Amino acid sequence: MSLEENLKKYRISEKEYGLICDQLSREPKGIEWALYSALWSEHCSYKSSKYHLKKLFSKSERVLQSFGENAGVIDLGQGERVAFKMESHNHPSFIEPYEGAATGVGGILRDIFTMGARPVALANYLCFGEPDAERMPTLVKGVVSGISGYGNCVGVPNISGQTEFHSSYNGNILVNAFALGLFRPGEKVFTSQAEGEGNLVVYVGAKTGRDGVHGASMASESFDDDNEAKKPNVQIGDPFFEKLLIESCIEVMEKGLVVAIQDMGAAGLTSSSFEMSSNGGVGFDISLDKVPLRDSRMTPEEILLSESQERMLLICEPKNLQAIKDVFSRWNLDATSIGTVTKEKRIRLSWNNEELCNIDPDNLVDNAPMYGPEDRPFNEWFPTHRVGSRDKLLTDVNNFELMLIKCLTDVRGCNRNWIFDQYDQRVGAQTISDCSNDVGVIRLPDSERALSVVLGCRPYVMRLDSAEGGKDSIAYPSVELASLGFEPLAVTDCLNFGNPEKKELMTEFVASVQGMSKQCEALKAPIISGNVSLYNETIEKNVTSTPSTGVVGLRDSVYGPSNKVKNENEVVLMLSMEQLKMSGQFAEISKQPMKACGEINANATASFIKDLRTFVLDNKVSTSKVVGKFGLAYTLARMCMNGVGMTIDTTNSSELLASTTEKYFAESLYQVVVCLPEGDYKKMNTENYSNLEIVKLGTTGGSKLKIDSNINMDVAKIIESYNSWGEHFETLA
Secondary structure (H helix, E strand, O other), rough: OHHHHHHHHHHOHHHHHHHHHHOOOOOOOOOHHHHHHHHOHHHHHOOOOOOOOHHOOOOOOOOEEEOOOOOOOEEEOOOHHHEEEEEEHHHHHHOHHHHHHHHHHHHHHHHHOOOOOEEEEEEEEEOOOOOOOHHHHHHHHHHHHHHHHHHHHHHOOOEEEEEEEEEOOOOOOEEEEEEEEEEEEOOOOOOOOOOOOOEEEEEOOOEOOOOEEEEEHOOOOEEEOOOHHHHHHOOOOOHHHHHHHHHHHHHHHHHOOOEEEEEEEOHHHHHHEEEEEEEHHHEEEEEEHHHEEEOOOHHHHHHOOOOOEEEEEEEEEEEHHHHHHHHHHHOOOEEEEEEEEOOOOOOEEEEEEEEEEEEOHHHHHOOOOOOOOOOOOOOOOOOOOOOOOOOOOOOOOOOOOHHHHHHHHHOOOOHHHHOOOOOOOOOOOOOOEEEOOOOEEEEEOOOOEEEEEEEEEEEHHHHHHHHHHHHHHHHHHHHHHHOOOOOEEEEEEEEEEEOOOOOHHHHHHHHHHHHHHHHHHHOOOOOEEEEOOOOOOOOOOOOOEEEEEEEEEOOOOOOOOOOOOOOOEEEEEEEEEEEEEEEEEHHHHHOOOOOEEOOHHHHHHHHHHHHHHHHHOOOOEEEEOOOOHHHEEEHHHOOOOOOOOOEEEOOOOOOOOOOHHHHHOOOOEEEEEEEEEEEHHHHHHHOOOOOOOEEEEEEEEEOOEEEEOOOEEHHHHHHHHHHHHHHHHHHHH
């Protein structure tokens, strides 16, 4: 092929081609084209983002492993540790929703157990387009079926998630998978750093097929009109193989038979071998003809770039090979030595004794391009959609009950139980709180403490202001955790953005990442793992910039507040610290402009979160819910889903918001509604919580939600309105 044809086939720019020639002191040849194509892709190299990712707040005394490994690991104390990570499978899920979403679950699980941790929890962050957009019901059904079909079979509970709908996702949905694994006391953390001259490079798991070839490169470019042609780039998974792989890998690790281990994820054997070699400062001699194949006609390039699922690469001492083979054979999986570790840091690939490549792995891993401001320019961020503090955020409405019903029945506000009811949320018998609540919670089996998982990022806040949206993607889920008595410990993220070559998109990326890091540092909750997904655009239309997050928290007791009112005759309080006020999600559904005043102060928010957690732990709080989308009235309505009503009086709370419309439907960051017994309210010492503004709103009880003289609705009507999924996805109800 000509140079122009090679550059197009392997998705390598002319500038990158020049860098490759400089590294090699010659033109690339043969298999080298495929290697550079995969490992220098955006998906594998993070070339447009790592300049900024290096500045993230990522360290604390709890962090045992951070960036550079398959997943981050933190110490929970008492001998318990957890590994967790979040990754995207956006492009493959849009092309082939079932397999794309299913293999997203499989891939993130492998990132966890390759560290030596047993997976104990899953979560997902999903963004879909409008219900009547082309293919959208098919995409929703396929993605949810893929997640449930894989996760349910592999036996890991799906305990939390977030699902968003907006027109910006009509042509490019987002499917982000989160997984968490547990190290029980005494269990070892494994890494991908290969070592030991003469040790064996062992391929384990399912056989290699043609599915997913060039998948990493495909995930590093925008969609066009020919997405059907990209279906061969989508992987095909088998959850039953994954379950066997989990058990066999954990067994050989527990037996001390493994030196290092790495998942064959994006770019398959190429990424796993080159990264293990580079991380360990050693070389590999690999015979590609020894790789177990589903199709004997596969070429060396296809073998290297296949993203067939349920495969791992591990390093072992020669004396342990047979023991490893015995374990994997018992689980009906392959375990084949395909090479050796060498002292010189070179990777030598051969095919039937013919050398195809002899190259320094650092060329493709550590020395991949890093595009800074001169290559990916961006502007300084300035606050957007701002108005004065005395300006109206929302136009006054006349019928507040009608508007509340509108919020409850909108696709952005209605019940999503059709989605999460398809997930097995209780397998493993450690789930305390599942997807029907705001925060997923599991029991730690050794210490009997509660570990929580909550996903964050509100896209409408990102549409308001990228810097504030970035801070909110950390702060809001942390407020949710604290409102239930959890301490936010650490964060993983999945940064979903459009084309980084567009200055305005890179500006949003930088602003949001800086906001996230600032809020993490204030909370002392580091970002320890994550993923960047760029080029989420179709025919020049970008998705909403969406930095999704997963925040993990810890609480000593497994007992804590509910998100729904449980008891009658309790006092209802508002705990708040007003910083940023915005028209919020209500403005979007009522077709009003986005407006805001103020800003999120990261340090003040951290202080609010600390005092909020203390308040919940000090007092007998039975119910607690953060005021989020659609504001106070919607939040109160959602709290009534157990059938218990409330009587609320906001007339003496003018400091909350200005007009009645704004008081009910605008959003003030941050506010939390809590319920507690009257006696405990009277004994409460408000001076202990200097960062909380505490206002009494009313009492619980009855079968109606009454707010001032403006809303008087039967709770049954509220529940009926909320259960309106079928109005939007009739075929999926």
